[in-house]
Amino acid sequence: MTYARAARLMIATTLCAGLAACGGGSGNSQPAGGTMFDGPDMAPANRGTRIQDVFRRSEDPNRAVGVNKYLWNASLEVLDFLPVQTIDPFTGVIQTGYGTPPGGGRSYRATIQVSDPALDARSLRLSLQGPGGAAVEPGTARAVEDAILTRARQLRIRDGRL
Numbered sequence: 258m259t260y261a262r263a264a265r266l267m268i269a270t271t272l273c274a275g276l277a278a279c280g281g282g283s284g285n286s287q288p289a290g291g292t293m294f295d296g297p298d299m300a301p302a303n304r305g306t307r308i309q310d311v312f313r314r315s316e317d318p319n320r321a322v323g324v325n326k327y328l329w330n331a332s333l334e335v336l337d338f339l340p341v342q343t344i345d346p347f348t349g350v351i352q353t354g355y356g357t358p359p360g361g362g363r364s365y366r367a368t369i370q371v372s373d374p375a376l377d378a379r380s381l382r383l384s385l386q387g388p389g390g391a392a393v394e395p396g397t398a399r400a401v402e403d404a405i406l407t408r409a410r411q412l413r414i415r416d417g418r419l
Contacts (some may be wrong), residue, residue, distance in 0.1 A: 338357070
């Protein structure tokens with residue numbers, strides 16, 4: 258027997274032994290309740306994790322993503338005049354292109370970050386820039402933040418979760 262063949266045989270034997278150890282059965286080939294697959298070991302409470310369970314998201318999507326849905330939706334609604342360039346709900350970042358607000362003469366672009374699942378002013382970070390990266394007056398940025406927070410509260414009240 259060659260070394261390579263002995264190594265393959267050893268690997269196959271180890272894999273088979275490992276697979277047999279995963280069975281976890283009681284040693285009976287057939288449980289008393291009927292078929293082999295409906296015994297007490299196969300009850301959902303006793304079953305282990307299947308490979309499909311690892312890839313399936315079983316959590317509530319509103320909790321699995323760490324952003325507040327009201328702040329997220331309010332940001333998109335209030336700044337709907339700005340074209341969205343990139344959006345990432347997992348990090349909570351929305352980046353927009355330049356756009357002019359209705360009734361305004363100056364264009365802006367915004368970067369919004371919703372950093373927490375709480376409906377709180379500290380969860381919202383807003384950065385506005387004028388053309389060429391020019392600074393925007395703090396009062397303008399504050400007004401946009403207030404509009405987003407007000408709209409988020411309205412959305413929450415509309416959902417009846419106050």
